[in-house]
Amino acid sequence: MRISESQIRQVNHQIDALRSADNFYGKKLKEAGVTGITTPEEFESLPFSEKSDLRGAYPLGLMTPPEEKIVRIHSSSGTTGLPVIIPYTAKDVEDWAIMFARCYEFAGITNKDRIQITPGYGLWTAGIGFQAGAERLGAMVIPMGPGNTEKQLQMMQDMESTVLCSTSSYALLLSEEIEKRGIKDKIKLKKGVIGSERWSEKMRARIAESLGIELYDIYGLTEIYGPGIGINCPYNTGMHYWDDYLYIEIIDPKTLKPVPDGEFGEIVITTLVKEGAPLIRYRTHDLSRIIPGECPCGSRFPRLDTIMGRTDDMMKIKGVNVFPSQIEEILQKFPEVSSEYQIRISHLDGKDTMRIYVETNGSVNFLELADRIAAKVKSAIGFTPLVKVVENGLLPRSEKKTKRVIDERYD
């Protein structure tokens, strides 16, 4: 999806604001000689920004308007090194709430709903984003924050919550507690709005079935407002995102060139109207693709596919970008194989080769199963892997994270 003329005008306003602020990012643009753009090609030559750049601006180097316009800051988790501080103006806070309210609307949530919010409040963008959007919609908010499952379940029953906002892991935990206590008939939940951590189809089906609710994936990141910049609609054909606030491009993370719609790559986001801390071509390192064509819901908002993982997970084989999650998804469709698998990539006789090891029990025909898996992989990613079926328990187990992909080409 190429950048439109009106989006180019908006990007120029962002560039002007950054340059005249002469802040961390404004200086970078000046060093790169960027004064503005007139064509999509010029846009594609603008420098990228990275989380490590933003860390370098700590604490308030990203602040773009005069300080009296800043009403709040949020911060991304500082698990590695310094956190990133994002300043928000009153308009940014409002825009975020508008986008989040739109997310709820796309999920069919209305001002008659009672929304129980379990993500955390504070420096993190989660809880407060869910709340501001819900209030803007006019729904009743039950602002629980995380943990205290006993109290969560009590309020869920007493307040007759109809919508649960949570991470996928907490939704799973709550659904299991509800089953364990046999209180499902006292729960009035109809929908779940689930934060953007990657989760498998198996887990999704388990939560939806156990709670008897529809699930919606919400997308977002602290550097770009927070959660609420995209969500799937009831047709569940990818997440619609708000291109009146953001321009999203998908790039090949190796060549850094934009890829055509429909192809997988890294999500790169440019804010179009942000005041507190505009960002140009921000590399998220999240992998997805833009889904071409129109959604059956009729919305004009473009769609991103489910997040397939992070760029660090990507493998390039025979010129094709492949993610472990694509293979995992295919294997999940074979009930006869265990959850363990291993992918080995090697370079033999001048060609890349992918071998997939899977486990099963002795009651199936190994060769026939291998052929069926190979055929499914071929139809999904375009080339045939070598599939080796082994007895259950033969693949390595680990107490920590199991290494599932071994690339022998670079050993």
Ligand code: ZN
């Ligand atoms: Zn739709």
